[in-house]
Amino acid sequence: MIKKIGIAQLRVGMYVHDFNCDWMEHPFMRNRLLISSDDEIRKVIDAGIRELYIDTDRGLDANAPTAEEVRTDIERELHRIATQQPAAPVRVSVAEEIERAAQVKNQAHQLVRNVMADARLGKAVELDQVEPVVESITASILRNPGALTGLLRIKNKDDYTFLHSVSVCTLLVAFCRSLGMSAEDTRQAGLGGLLHDTGKALVPDHILNKPGRLTDEEFDIIRRHPRDGYEILLKTPGVGPVPLDITLHHHERMDGSGYPDKLPGEAISTFAQMAAIVDVYDAITADRCYHKGMPAAEALRKMHEWSKFHFHPQQVQAFIRCVGIYPAGTLVLLESGRLAVVIEPHETNLLAPKVRAFFSTKSNTYIKPLDLDLSKPLGMGGGDRILSHESPEKWRVEPMKFFGLAA
Known part of the structure; x- marks a missing residue:
């Protein structure tokens, strides 16, 4: 199980799954490793790392929240942020x-x-x-x-x-x-x-x-x-x-x-x-x-x-x-099963940006690109919602090929 711990909880015998920092900031040759000495703990502290993720199946356990619990809390907070203030209006498409x-x-x-x-x-x-x-x-x-x-x-x-x-x-x-x-x-x-x-x-x-x-x-x-x-x-x-x-x-x-x-x-x-x-x-x-x-x-x-x-x-x-919660160029999976690339954030709802759908995950084929304003209902250019952001490598697609096409 992956858990998130504070630096004060790090002990010899724990297996670091993720240093939880900009990858350039930590001092180790590998991103994942078994902590084998107090000197290694000192190196982590000296690098300014305050929190990190451990794999309890590969090393010692700790009383700490799971990675899934942390992610759920972050998603909830991001949704709160997204509803606080509208995005700046755009002048042209x-x-x-x-x-x-x-x-x-x-x-x-x-x-x-x-x-x-x-x-x-x-x-x-x-x-x-x-x-x-x-x-x-x-x-x-x-x-x-x-x-x-x-x-x-x-x-x-x-x-x-x-x-x-x-x-x-x-x-x-x-x-x-x-x-x-x-x-x-x-x-x-x-x-x-x-x-x-x-x-x-x-x-x-x-x-x-x-x-x-x-x-x-x-x-x-x-x-x-x-x-x-x-x-x-x-x-x-x-x-x-x-x-x-x-x-x-x-x-x-x-x-x-x-x-x-x-x-x-x-x-x-x-x-x-x-x-x-x-x-x-x-x-x-x-x-x-x-x-x-x-x-x-x-x-x-x-x-x-x-x-x-x-x-x-x-x-x-x-x-x-x-x-925006989903920045321009982000690949997202829609509730309809389509993949889409985010074109621009919506001016009043960052959770419902304007997107261009171009791929069906149900048939695993490209479809005719279709622009959607996810803040609008079906029949008015919307009628779908984002389930998650996705990795282009996972689906073997190139979303940026469809970014900026004429509608």
Whole structure:
């Protein structure tokens, strides 16, 4: 049986099933292992891990809730979050925005490549080239946030570092917009998101793209990138305090376990807290050469779980409302037995987004794509509901092929 325990309950002889953290944050070569010494327990504590899952069939038991009980509680809480506040309205459909969004994605991707290349050569970032790209991203988000965020779910493993920066910028802009922040604050946050990983330009490629877990020494090198990026941006004329702060502090955690400064929650700015949420969300949903990304809906559930210690709980809730319980591009199973890809959250009901059905699980065949507004009854473009989010690999389908088609 899988159970969730607090770190104080961890004992030698327990079998760790899941460290319950961003996979990059724990210090072990394997995600599952039998705890064989007090030194290993100390390593887990030093990594800032506060809760984890154990397999009682493979090691010692503990008085703790089961994984199923924890999941039920999280689902109940997410449903509560989803009904608290409506999503921001969209101005155009995904189909109308998708072509422009694709152009913005490509433009931003190339810009980040150039920024990284210049940083490796010791050149300052040219802010006059970065700002127009942030403006283009913001304009796309204002028209329809689901189009660009959905497209950015698709990342080539070789281009992850560059597209991750584009994703963080895009999600931060959407996050700021959903919170009603000013245009200038949103612009500054967007600049910080696009430039937050500039310091990775100084990380050797063999470490950045290593197809396996990093050694302690390699982790130390990776952890230099926030300060390296900060130092690079300090040489950039006109860069503001918000991009500098986001770059330096996007790996800080509310319980003080982050880096580079181990800041406690009250010392971390709102923008850096927001960037930390967005950064981890995008990282854990992306496929890497050494790690399979989790579905976006599942990632939000993990972010909510981790917010007990690592993130600001109210901000995580706000981010969930921003992207929706089922973010754009999510594969879902409908009560009718159809698979559908989420097109965009509904403006008043995050539990009933707009989806495009394209596959029948009953006949195991593709069907003619059909757009549904799940907030409406049968006969008015709805009449179905989501049972669960699904893994594309499970059904051997590619939902993003149907994302952004003309209705």
